[in-house]
Amino acid sequence: MIWNWQHEDWPNWRYDPKALEAMEQHFLLGAGRLSGAWQHLSKDDRDNVKVELLSEEAIKTSEIEGEYLDRASVQSSVRRQLGLKAQAKAGSAEAGIAELMVAVFDGFENDITHETLFVWHRMVCGAQRDLQNIGAYRTHTEAMQVVSGPFQKPKVHFEAPPSRQVDREMTRFLDWLNQSTLPALTKAGIAHLYFVSIHPFEDGNGRIARAISEHSLSRALGQPSLLAFARQIEKERKGYYDILERNNKSLNIDAWLAWFAKTALKAQDYSIALIGHVIAKTQMLDRLRGQLNDRQERALLRMFEAGPDGFVGGLSAKNYRAITGATVPTTTRDLNDLVAKGALHKTGARKATRYWLAA
Structure with missing residues (x-):
């Protein structure tokens, strides 16, 4: 079996740019609506929306990977990271993923570097004791595989490039990520698939890939995207893993980009509805x-x-x-x-x- 990174023209992704034109336009219009609604919020309501969105993203991006966190602890950690009053103590897993969400929200204008990813990895996996490398790319000699099924007869869903290639692959990936001027959804979708295809860390690759997508979308907009992205992916978790698997053997990624774009638009619609909901709450209670x-x-x-x-x-x-x-x-x-x-x-x-x- 040949994986996408084993093709001779890797990583020259193939897709039809025109296929996403309408969704790219829809996304930009939605971003304008979201920004306009945001301006109508009071400072307290903005803080509450940030806490709600970032906490939900932290919880859902972890649930996608089968890790279930304490909501109160996550919310307290997000509040603390935003400089807001917090009461509940946070566990290490909750504190780490909350720190990542706020770092992505606040740091969208900055390039993503190797060190950025190492810091993010320490946030996501710092509490784990079963990893050889935390805050560094993998170095083990055995194959990095995504598997499921019984230990005696596992099903291999994907095999990533060997560890000896990771530094070179990640340097090429980051050069592309920081220099590409592709449309917002197209670039963020490719960035997600490109990163998980390299699978540079022992663990935490999915959570960091989703953070990269959020960062990419925010950078394209010139402001935090405020997307409930992981929330939407978690709702369609099986479809998410299925579409990733269907697009890890070929460099033709039209199906993946279409799925990613539709999911991002649903996430944006929810965020717009959430802000409208907060405005309605304020108006009702005032009345x-x-x-x-x-x-x-x-x-x-x-x-x-x-x-x-x-x-x-x-x-x-x-x-x-x-x-x-x-x-x-x-x-x-x-x-x-x-x-x-x-x-x-x-x-x-x-x-x-x-x-x-x-x-």
Whole structure:
């Protein structure tokens, strides 16, 4: 079997530039909408959105690799990295990935160098004790393979270039990455596949590849992309691994770039919806200031915490009692009042009655 890096014309990727033109334009227009919405946020809301997006990205990029982190710890770490007040102590894994997310967010204007990647690798893998090289490219002589299945009969999904070639390959990759002027989605998509094809580290390659893509998109825009990129990939995790595997044997990468671009646009749509959701929350609470009791405000904040996807299944009277501790009669009065004030709208009847944010 011949892998992509074994072709004679590696790494001359082949694709149809025109195939992504519409999506590239869509991405730039979406970036303008995202930037415009961002300008309408207060400083506190901007800080909250940054914490929410970066924490979610840290959690989801780890979940893609099968690592599940404590959300409160990640959020506290992100807040601390952003210079905001934080309370909860963070575990080493949570602190490391949070540090990476903030480094990518703040450092998008800088070239990515070997040392940049070594620092990122220490952030991602610094807590691991089973790696030979942390903060350095791999040097082991055995083949670097991506495998699955039983130990006795593993399935090889990919084999990367031998360790002795990594320094040379990474120097060529970084020269291309820092000098290429390709359109945003095209470049970020190639960067992701190019990096994971070299697979320069013993572990952490996927998380760093996604960080490189985020950095590339932000640099193309001249501002942080604010994309919920890892969140979207995690939602389509199987498709992500399938499309990577289907594009690791050939230098023709049209299918990969199309998948990557569509995923980035979905991530951008979510980020736009999230900022709109925060604006709606601020506007609603301002409009109803002084008109809500503590129970009603607590319930609304809990519903807004669910994000733009909404409170799963809608808010029931039972949910309301669980959130607020209210009695049955008080719950009925509170919910009817919230509907009357235009904060919620109601669907269904009797036990099937559900309440939804009207924003």
